[in-house]
Amino acid sequence: MGSAEFTMLDKDTGGMGNSILAMPPRLSNEKFLEAYEVVLILDDREIFGSRGKRVVGNIHSKFHVPVEIKRLPVGDGIWIARHRRSHTEYVLDFIVERKSVTDLVSSIRDSRYKDQKLRLKKCGLRKLIYLVEGDPNPLGASESIKTACFTTEILEGFDVQRTTGYSDTESTYGHLTLSIIDYYSTNFSIGANTCRVCLTYDEFVKKCCDPKKLTVSDIFALQLMQVPQVTEETAIAVIELYPTLVSLARAYSMLDGDTPAQEKMLNMKSKMVNAGASRNIFKLVWGEG
Structure with a gap:
């Protein structure tokens, strides 16, 4: 998949005010990449099996972007802007939930699917990406997967990305990262002083974890x-x-x-x-x- 396919970055992101995604703080006249390094953060429970370290290395080497592993309170991947001097981490306005087709079918049956999407919607980030990995046909679940993807994207406002397997998922993460860097580089000078300020990573964790129990x-x-x-x-x-x-x-x-x-x-x-x-x-x- 190429970066040109990630049209989600063009949805509701043009113009000023509420249309601009949340931005990290900006000092006068500084450019985004002068002030910040963008890091892809993958949840340490992300199920890549024994391929985990290799996936991180492949994304880093192929796309020349830093990738780190942390325990995320929600989602399977986020992007942070780390300030080059203060090292403060700001969570950019994107989050990914990755599902293998096997896990998606299982979560639909036991209602985790709806619970997880509700938590994503309440996490404070605006661009919600649902990444569905694998071929549903061998499972005999093609129609239920298609219905779930349609509902998730058209009715609930997520951006659904389909990948064929691990390698395609690596490329998707890489292309998304480059597209996000491009978006913030382009809009930083326009939106940093006029729109929402990104949550710090600590604020993001607190928002997602407090209260620990459901209200x-x-x-x-x-x-x-x-x-x-x-x-x-x-x-x-x-x-x-x-x-x-x-x-x-x-x-x-x-x-x-x-x-x-x-x-x-x-x-x-x-x-x-x-x-x-x-x-x-x-x-x-x-x-x-």
Whole structure:
């Protein structure tokens, strides 16, 4: 795969203000690569088996980018900008979740798939990449993989990358790294003083790990995602309006038994909740239908 294929970097990243991704701090007139070194960080639980060290070495030697291994609180890969003088590490606005087709099929069956995507959406990084590795056909799971990829990309806003195996995954990580370096080099002088500041690595870890246990809202979101037509985006939209099951039930009760109005309520309040999901959530909460 070539770097030209990574069109995700062009989605919603042009212009000023909220369109620019989070940037690390900038002193006047300094260029991005003068101030920072970009490092690809892979989770130490990334399943490359005995190939792990070789994968790191291959990416580094082929693409001339530094690669390090750390225990990540979420995701399988991130990119940091390490300041060349202070050595402060800022997490760039990209994160990868890598799934072999075998693991993806397994996680779909036991619901880890939805839980992991919800955690990615809440990690504070804007560009979410879902990397699916391998050929699903020998597993007899081609259609379920295609459906999962379609839902993840089109309905939930992830960028889905497909690779054929380890070697292709190495190249994908390398090309993504070069594309990210190019994006920040191009936009650093434009956006560093006008947009969000990247989290430091320590802030990123704290955001993802605190609290260590799921909140009531997290549990409610996971329950909602078991409802037909409710995606991660839908669940997040609902809990932003009603953080708990009790608060949602109270809102329904305020409509005095007007079932059509209750079924439409969430759809009317958020464009992220379609009519079918709105109706199905009402049936879940009210236990009717």
